[in-house]
Amino acid sequence: MPDVLLEIHTDVLNGMGANPRQFQRLAESIADEDFPGADLSEETLRIRLTDEAPRGGPLVALWARALTTWDFANEPRWAPETGPRTDERRAAVYDRLRFGDDLRKALDTVVPVAHASGATVIAREHIPWYTPERAAARSFYWRAYKSKLREKGWSEAAVASLDEASKAVVERLGDPEQKAVRQAKGLVVGYVQSGKTANFTGVIAKAVDAGYRLVIVLGGTLNLLRAQTQRRLDMELIGQENILRGADPSDIDSLVGIDYVGDDDDWPKFVQHGGRPSAQRAFDIERLTTRDKDYRSLAQGIRALEFEKREPALPLYDPANLHHAAARVMVVKKNKSVLTKLVKDLKQVHGILGELPALIIDDESDQASVNTSDPKKWSQGSTERTAINSLISQLLGLLPRAQYVGYTATPFANVFVDPGDAQDIFPSDFLISLPRPEGYMGVQDFHDLDSSLPPSERTVANSQEKAHVRGVYGGVDDRLQEAMDSFVLTGALKLFRADHGVAAGPFRHHTMLVHESVRVDDHADLALRINTMWHQAGYMSTEGHARLAKLWKDDFAPVSAAQAADLPFPESYDELRPYVSEARKRIGSGGNAVVIVNGNSDRYFEQLNLDFDRTPNVWKILVGGTKLSRGFTIEGLTVTYYRRTTRQADTLMQMGRWFGFRPGYRDLVRLYIGREEALTKASTADLYEAFEAICRDEELFRQQLTRYAELVDGKPQVTPAQVPPLVAQHLSWIKPSARNKMFNAELVEVRSPGRPIEPAAYPQDSAALRRNTERWSPLLSSFSCEPVTFTNPPNGDTGLSRTFSALTTRVSHSELLAVLSALEWEREGIFQPHLRYLVQLDGRLATVDDWLLISPQLAQGSRVEASVVGSVPLSLVRRSRQTGKPSFGRIASVEHQLAAQRLIDAAAASPSAPAGSLSVGPNTGVALLYPVVEGKGDADVKAAVSRGKADPAKVVMAFTLIPPKTAIDSSRRLVRFQAKDSRHDDAIISVTDL
Known part of the structure; x- marks a missing residue:
């Protein structure tokens, strides 16, 4: 018996495509013609969706696909003011469909809005070529891959997210049909064990559909890892027909030597295209490696790399030839002998390589691929490379139309590659940070x-x-x-x-x-x-x-x-x-x-x-x-x-x-x-804390990328060559990467409108500490004796409000700047990128009138108070430096920083509100000031105090600054830096207009 409701909804939604329209009218027109008397009420649909939801029935799947497509649409004409994956976009969809409140609630329950952020893209400007029309016109392998993912249980939102992220990569590669030679290099950053293979499988599917005809996947340093990648591509993308290459699956003799058949229980789950793709107006994929055989074992040799042209007088990249040629795919180990064999074979292929659109996918691209040769040991005027880096460089040289895309969860080694070395793998064209996957x-x-x-x-x-x-x-x-x-x-x-x-x-x-x-x-x-x-x-x-x-x-x-x-x-x-x-x-x-x-x-x-x-x-x-x-x-x-x-x-x-x-x-x-x-004595912090510090490094890096990914006047704020200074480091004993990969970037300025600035590398020398403390004297002497109370809203877990008391004062921007400019630091220049920004807030970049200084007081029972260089009694706080490093961990407590941030946010939300003792205006910054005594116990604090006065040589005047959100110019640019470039002896590229 036909499922009338499902058939009608399928016809209506297929007819709508990417443009949601009044649903009831379209459904009734179909019902009147084919299914007279069908019940199309919203209540019937709501009940059916609710009943199907627990088992994921076909009508739920149908609506999930449609709603997800509309949720993820990029700047659709029917909802130009709404962002993708937002409640506002979903509301616009419902408005277009003319759905009532009850049905909207039911759909939101069975198909929730995927609020996850999309991929973050830092890229140079490029000429758009991978248009939606072109992608839709040739999508044979991408459609097969999407179907496989759904079969594996991927949600529509997960598939759509992968579609979006893989498109972000492909559209920044060179157009495989273009006459001009272009070689793009990029880096895709995922999370450890988070599904990066799924992304590059999607990239390969779209790239071969678009016209790339040689795909080289560098898949690990062990054959086990290479074979895992090969099997994944074979199962989910290449498919049974391309593996069989015309062999009859029912004829045992014809299957001799074909992998998977007969010895892999999952063979029935491998993608099936319904026949040879070349017989379906698509093209075949020829594997140059198999599950058990790397490239060095390949029997076909050079002949497998020869491409026949339908129109011999035209180059291979011409559409008349390109879309009729089979694609070649190989998964090879990052192994010297294997890659040497491949390079040798390519050198013997004449003529066609200059016309061949190729794609090199480098899995775990920070392993073995990066040149770790010490530049100080190079011969003058030459670049010496490590083995794998040299062979990748040779591949790129032999394939002028090759696009290089590295994949890694730990990108720091890659972004520190010398951007001036044109033969190296620095991601000069794009850096893409993948969103954190659901689950x-x-x-x-x-x-x-x-x-x-x-x-x-x-x-x-x-x-x-x-x-x-x-x-x-x-x-x-x-x-x-x-x-x-x-x-x-x-x-x-x-x-x-x-x-x-x-x-x-x-x-x-x-x-x-x-x-x-x-x-x-x-x-x-x-x-x-x-x-x-x-x-x-x-x-x-x-x-x-x-x-x-x-x-x-x-x-x-x-x-x-x-x-x-x-x-x-x-x-x-x-x-x-x-x-x-x-x-x-x-x-x-x-x-x-x-x-x-x-x-x-x-x-x-x-x-x-x-x-x-x-x-x-x-x-x-x-x-x-x-x-x-x-x-x-x-x-x-x-x-x-x-x-x-x-x-x-x-x-x-x-x-x-x-x-x-x-x-x-x-x-x-x-x-x-x-x-x-x-841990042993050689260790300087425990493993758990080390992972937490690295997590902060990683999340800050991703947050910085997200901030700078926004285009300003249609142009990128930063390019990949300007990314190294965004790499943070919360523990000095854990470097982002090896030292010889971090030598060519220098941060000049960091702008932080409405964001905390919290330096940590204060001097350790007692004389420098004394001088610093005395420089704060003019501001400390202005603190009021009367504490004020700050209250944060109820905590989400306990429902309790949190309060603390603090002494406060207001100082002019010039007064604070005079102190900050005179401070000494453990490492020269460590505060300069922030100071360069703060100096400009005198009206050149923006105007900051004054600052609210807050000196928090500890709870009464644990408070030690003392006068600091003549100030009213201030609450001393205890902090410890990380063992073996000059930097403290977090200075400001979470509650104190939350209160300061709320003041800044409130001023930005209501700039006309009067500024009282516990509020600030739109041009006022907030500073948390802490007289810090180093140590782990109360005894250390008390030892720094004599007769109610703190020894200035034992006090670290630590602070956290939050400039007002108005402290930025109209360009909204946030960074400025210098980067060394090996193309110029001892020269520095200065990006002075950021």
Whole structure:
């Protein structure tokens, strides 16, 4: 029996396309002709949508696709004033459809607006060529890929987001049909284990549809990693027909030598195009590598790189030839011998290379690809390159129409590449930051960044740390048994959920990672200890069950109740007990619960049987070091025991293998991580704090990119060559990347209208501290004796308002600037980029009349007050510098900064409001001032005070400034900097007009 409602809605929505129109009128016209008497009332639609929602029926899927298309539309003519993925855009859609309130609410429930931000693009100006019309005209492989993603369970919003992000890359490549030779270079920044492969698969699909005919994917440094990428592309993009190349799938003899057929259980899931693409007015894809064979094993050799032209007199890039030629795709290791073979073969292909639109995708582009050769050791007048960097440079030289796109989650090494080296891989044309995917667990999900709640009020319901992080403070094997118990328990909980209606797909693999050292010998010792502990754990004994029951009650039950109340969970441990037995069997199958992963050869990894794609179930504890820190995706990772540190931010981030997607078991993830007491003397901060600092670095970098991505007068504020100064560093002992990749950028100015400026590298020399403190004397002496009370709005978790008292004063901009200009710093020039900005607020850039200075007071019971160079008694605060660095961590407390920011925001929202003692005008800045005494205890503070006076040599006058939002000129430009360029000896490129 036909589904009348579905058919009518399908016809109407297909007819609308990208332009929503009055739905009822169109539906009635179709019903009158084909389905007279059909019930088309909004109430009928609302009821049907509500009924289908739990199981995701076809009508919900239909409306999800339509609404998502309209939500994501870029500047549509029918709603030009609304932004994509906003409630305003959705309201405009409903207005166009003429829907009532009840139906609107129902649709919002079953198809919520995807409020996630889009990709952030920093790019040079380019000539638009990848228009919507051109993309729609040739979209054979992109449409196939979209269908595959939907089949895998991707939501319409996720597919649309990928569509948008991949388009942002493709449209900045060179037009494959253009006569002029253009070679673009770009960088795409994702998150660790966040689905970057999906993005570059979408980019490849769109690029080959548009006309790119050679695709080279540099896929890792091990064949296991290369094969994973090859299989992903084969399954989701290239498809069965291109793999079979005309072979009859029912004829066993014709399938000899064809990979996947007969030995891969997922072969039926590979994309099917319904016949050879070339027979469907599209084009075939020829694979120059296979799942098991890298390029060096390719039999066809040079002949596989020859392209036949339909019109011999015309170049290959001419549309008459381009869109009839097959595309070639290869996935190769970043291996010297493999790439040398490819370069050698290309050199023997004559004529056609200059006409060949090619695309080079460099996965993990900050690994091996970057030139780490020390410029100080180069011969005069020459550039010396490391092996892989040299071979990539040669590929780009042989393929003048090649476009290079690097992918990484840790971009700092790439943005520090010399922009003046035209043969290198600096992303001179574009840098694209991908949005954080829905459902992704990253660093932020294990830290309470900027939480206003004091530690004593944090619980598993309002704290990511409380829910997921377990500190390792003791000596050898501290809490390792508990981590193993958590691994068994979470395996049992996964099995329980699979038996109680949760899709078991994400539970196929279940793994634990133990990462303590880079030394191979250490791995063997650790694996032996874990195996011994495993066999002595007694998981089937009374004592073992008692231990697991206590862990279940004390840890997992409260966390899951708070974080995943909608997922099945046992009422008691006795209900879980049978699943514990099955989990134990799976983990210990084969007689060994532990696998060491530290080899350097492909043969080594083949013996491990850790191909998560081809192995039915991997339930193991993995012990290793460097080989577990990059590119190697550990599927089903649920428990991590991590105690190894490093001094480079990008390396440390890549070790975060516990980041990723955890559908159905997000609440079960546990991170046992080394804290300060557990580290060696060589370490200068604990691992957990190190990850938090890197998270702040990363998020600030992304926020900066977002701020500067906005066009001003139709032109970019910054180009990729101007990005290096945006890289932040919150811990001095953890550098963004290797030192030899960070030498050619110098920040000149940072403008911060309405944003906090909080320097941290104050002098350590007592004489310099005394001089600095005395320079503040004119302003300190103006503070009032009477404290005022600041009140912040109720906290979202506790519902309680928070108040604090402070002394205040108002000073002119020139008075504050006189002090700031005279201050000394631990590192010369560290404050200069901010000072250059502040100096211009005397009317040249903008006008700041005065500043409200706030000196917060601590709670009465913990307050130590003292006069500072003749001031009224001020509340001294205690802060500690990071060990081994001159910088403090956060200076201003969250509550104090929130109050200051609210004053600035209120002045911007109501510029005509009168300024009282606790309010500021539109041209007034706010400064939080803290007399800081270094130390960790009250005794340190008291030792700095004598007879009610603070020793100025023991006081750090620390501050946070928030300029008014008006403190910017009409250009709205936010940065100015200098960058060294190797094309000019000792010269500096000065971007003086920013």
